[in-house]
Structure formats: C-alpha cells, structure tokens
Amino acid sequence: HRIRKIANRSFALGLAGLFTMLLPVSAYAERPEIDCDSLTESDMQQFYALSGDCANASNEKKYEEAMAKCTQAMTLCTTDVYTEYTYGRLFQLTEDYGGACYHFERLMARPKSVQKDNADIYKQLKKNMGAIESRCSEFGLLEITCTDKDIELAIPGLGTMCNTKCPFYSKVKIGSYPI
Secondary structure (H helix, E strand, O other): OEEEEEOOHHHHHHOHHHHHHHHHHOOOOOOOOOOHHHOOHHHHHHHHHHHHHHHHHHHOOOHHHHHHHHHHHHHHOOOOHHHHHHHHHHHHHOOOHHHHHHHHHHHHOOOHHHHHHOHHHHHHHHHHHHHHHHHHHHEEEEEEEOOOOOOEEEOOOOHHHOEEEOOEEEEEEOOOOOO
C-alpha cells in the first residue's frame, strides 16, 4: 500500500503511527484523472447509466444508493463535472464534510474554461462550498493506493466511506485511523 498525505503538521503527527507502520511501502500519489472522452462506447454507456442512477437516487434522498452509484461512476471517469459535483454534494448532505471538501476543491481547481462551460453547476458549487468552507481546514488529504486494485479497506471513523475499496482519495478529519 502506498499512502500520500498532504496536510498540516497536526494531521501528520496524528497519523504518524500509521505512516510509520506503512513506511517501507509509502509513496506520494495523486488521484489519476480518467478522461470521459477516453472511454470505450460500452464504458461510456455504463458511466452515464451510473451517473444518472446516482442523480436519481440522490433526488429521492436514497443517499446510500446514490453514494454507491457515484462511487462506481467515478471509477470509470473523473472528469465529468456534474458527477463529481453530485458526489461532493452527497458527502455534504450526509455530513461527511471531508469528502465534500475534497470533491468541491477539486472542482474549484478546474480551469476557468471548464467552469464557464458548466456555469450553472459552478454557481451551485460556490454556494455549497461557501456553506462548508470553514470546516475544510479541519481535514487533511488521505490518499491510499494499493498494488492490487479493488482491495477492500475498512477505515473506522470515516463516516460514509469507512468501508471502501482501494484506491482511496479523500479528505479526512485530522486524527488517527486504523486501516
């Protein structure tokens, strides 16, 4: 397993035991971007079906189902603004502010041309980011990559994402977590 952390000193100290334990295999990584335009026709259809199912479940307030669909969609494509916004919004609605901060900040870092092309989403993004922005300083970045894809991870204390698969990229409340 390789873990990358980007955070302030207290986060680094809080996870010191974890990183010491994983030190021989730790490395810096960053969530790889998967461009939707690079998908095969069947993967594109699957992505849009999952993204649509995520949005529908979210609208019906079936947040657990929506989260599962968005998670699957994001494994296929990470560049779709609407899906990443919906994913971040789900984290916000379930009060998992670390996940919300992670996805909202990634969207805010997109080029102005992308923001302009998705003006309606970015208007909502700014509103929702403003509602949680003060909380974002409570979180540090945790990225876990594994030599084998889809390794099951249990990270108690992470709210909606405590049972997940590798790779894992999110912001987490500063502190210590067993993995």
